[in-house]
Amino acid sequence: MRAGGRWWAVALAVAVVAWAVAVPRLGLGQLALWEDVAIQVLFATSVNLLLGYANIPSFGQAAFYGAGAYTVALLAQSAWPPLAALAAAVAVAAALAFVTGLITSRVTGLAFSMVTLAIGQVLYTFVLQSNAAGGEGGISGVAPPARGLFDLTQPVHLWWFILLCVAVAMLALWWVVSSPFGRALTAIREDPKRAAFLGIAVRRYRVMAFTIAGGAAGLAGGLYAYSTTIVAPAVLNWTQSASPIMMALVGGMHTFLGPALGAVLITWLLYVLGQATRAYLLYVGVVLLAFVLLVPRGIVSIPDLLRRLAGGRRATGAAPEVTP
Amino acid sequence: MAGIDAILVPLLSGLSEGVVLFLVASGLTLVLGVMRIANFAHGGYFMLGAYFAYTLLRGQLVGVLPFVAAVLGAAALTGAAGYLSELLLFERFYRMPRMQMLLGTYALLLILEGIAQQAWGLFPITQPEPMGFIAGLTVGGTQVPYYEFFLILVGLVAVVGLEYLLRRTAFGRQVRAVAEDRLMGSLLGIDVGRVYALMLALGVALAGLGGALTAPTVGLIPDIAVQFVIQAFAVVIIGGFGSVTGSLVAALLVGVMTSFLVSFAPSVASFSLYLLMALVLLLRPQGIMGRPWEEEER
């Protein structure tokens, strides 16, 4: 991080803390919304480790998010302490991701997207049938035991607990992307064949990244279980996989904080629209389409875009006349 | 004969369900094979076809001929909607990086579903089967609805029609040429943009046809758009990307397999499709009829 970046980081941290203090005063509804925002920030960032950093186009991350959520929900019934339950959620999700990664490591590109999508769907339909996981109704009344450092039955305590977990996980992900491994991932993203001829075993790195991202998604799912207290099969549905990808694109892939920004905007937008209209999907679709067509590099690219527009030059490089 | 109907009845019902699956999957796989785009919005067009059929018939009980006319009309309307969206949107999608392209079609899916929510509401509506099709042929003591035979017939016509179009006509030759080598196609004077627009219209019309034929058998809700497209994708993966014949085999296999499982092992039935897909992926990643899928890393 450069010197200017450090000031930005400090300013960002101050703003986040200030907001975190303010939210509990806005009422329980707002608390639930902003808990969801924090969780989606983590989920979108974990997905972007794959999309933006490694160019692994997974469309099945809901499987790991949902696995984390169900793990916590099931363990809460046996009164596991929250940290242990969350650790288990991460482990289960990461293990599932590892196996999925191994199975799918032979396919790349569009085929990979389709395959991960379908594998996610296997889990979804399986859980729909499963009595242990509560079938279509899912598991409700997920609650942490009322003891320990945090009394998570208190909404404000839960809020701080979720924020803390998300913050720690975000730091860990930041750590990973700036490590030597993170550099290797970006190299693979740019040109896998080139990377192979530097002696990097591309497939193994893809599986590793997939496992790490899966674990982080599992944590997000586990926190979601505590936040909403209900885990239904819908958390595993494929639209749940599309949503963090949407957030990453809207915020800006190829940057660390872009997806987080996208998560804040989209989650908040969904909340507002959900209250205003029954056909909120239409408006979400329009917003997403606008980003896909007009701002494909996301919110983080907007200042740059404006600068270039102001500079009188065209915002995007002119496409070659015809390239069939 | 108690034995025959235990086999024949689930077989017929499986085949008829497989036909609908085939119609939707063949449209998807054609678009994938020719334009190299995975169209999430495909399910949206399936849903539109179903609602169009409902709207054309106003949900009334009608005879066979008006029903057939309405189904064809719904497919044509859906195809027209597809043609329009190709000109407005897909033409831009083709040039995008993969994720952006996928999200573009996903946005379109959300928009189509949202439009349906506005236009037809969130609650299930029903379109009865055509008069005379509710009854059926008695097979060894069990009634098989005529509607199932009708669906199988439609599937047969669709297979022969598609095969004829792609193998025997000048347009089909252009489609195959462009699918294999887009650049060479345009060097030979083929208007690739026009072929693409027509192919999307055709693919989407097939989804619309599938939707219209499904309308009498389900409670119509906008959410079928999201649910059905994934099943169609699974069939495409099992059959092999871009292969119409593969989709046919896979769709019929899935239909019949699910139908038998519903009778014998109901708990496995609903996700057997995805299990089969996982199995195919492990043993033969390119699908039953597919060639190894080569794609540029982007």
Add this chain to the structure above:
Amino acid sequence: MPEPRLEIEGLDGRYGTAHVLFGVSLTVGVGETVALLGRNGAGKSTLLKAIARVEVETTGAVRLQGQDLTRLMPHRVARLGVQLVPEDRRVLGSLTVQENLELGRHAAAPDRPAPSLDEVVSLFPTLAPLLGRRGRELSGGEQQLVAIARAMMGRPRLLLADEPSEGLAPAIVRQVGEVLSALRTQGDLSILLAEQNARFALDLCDRVYVIDGGRIVFGGRPEELRGERELERRYLAL
């Protein structure tokens, strides 16, 4: 010199970020066969692709009988009678030879009606027994003949042939040469022939250009080039 069919003036070309053609000017007359010589990477293919409007971004003028081509889609250019036979031939592997040939018809126009299949096959007798074969089952030489025959199905005004002799055995090269020299006498067809194989091309052409580093460094008659020992040494030979 016959009246010009293709005129190129001050053409610059780019592949993505790489600048590959610099101020290229040349003409090909009606009914003329012109060779474009140069070693690998000199810009021959790029120039042909720039004329056919594929892959290369250009500035400058390219005119076909007075009509500007530089703003057209490639299929429009093809339908005006410009047929590129690309270096890698691009015979469609999943289609039969006959289907490949039939595809060539799309470039024909009312004033240049497509020839019949028999007419074209009579020019390429080797192809007659292969019509039912799939493109991917052909040898390199057969593919080259199919690619040229396919282009002729659109009754072109201007045939752009990119290294038709490349990678072929001497006997097959001779055959391709015979076909091309037969085509020279076909109506008023103009041919622009890009080659590394100087001997092959010089025997076939009326005029010759030499291109190097994206610039035209020589233009004249084949006899004149044969005299230019320095040119031969630097751009074509050791």
Add this chain to the structure above:
Amino acid sequence: MSLALRLEGVTKRYGAHVVLDDVTLDVEPGTLHAIIGPNGAGKSTLFGVVSGEHTVARGRVLLGGRDVTRVPAATRVGMGVARAFQVARVFPDLTVADNVLVAVLASHRLTQVFWRRRVPERTEREARRALERMQLTALADRPARSLSQGDRKRLEIGMALALDARLLLLDEPTAGMSPEETAATTRLIREVWRETGVTVLLTEHDMQVVFDLAQRLTVLHRGRVLCTDVPERVRERPDVAEVYLGVSAQHA
């Protein structure tokens, strides 16, 4: 540090098409060896066979005496085989410095380390030195996509050397370069070769470059080795002029 390369009767087919036909070739350690031949002669395929990208139908590939015919590409990199591509393949969105850094990290097998945030100071230093050697320090913070073709080629050679290469494969190192860039790259290859003593195997169309650099020359024609000799003698062979130039000897 140099590695000997030996191909014994290597045959490579694509379907019915024979690309390499019974190729036997010896590259002495520490030499600058060029392979020439017309398009389609099989030069790039030969590079693919040596680097492990392609498998062979028949024959053996030996590196420093060890049979590596069945050894995968990544392992051969570990033995010191480094490759530069015909169209320079660098990581376009990474900076020039990061491109080299990834290569250095890979050579130290550090790329799997995700639990340490910082890149070790030692590797940073090494990467800086590699940049200096390639005279790329001024461009260090630019994304590689903004480089000219010549600078990209230089960067790619720099990355190959950062791998501690013992056998350097250069596929047309001056293709697409201006005359000035060609001259500079030729100079650079010679310097690198002198300094490190690495074995260099290169293909090239520009005969000037070939005769400037190569100690030995192999002419490949249609997948077969026509001859291997010192450049002066190859130049005089009439059959080489015939197949390679397509101009009969009396014109040349």
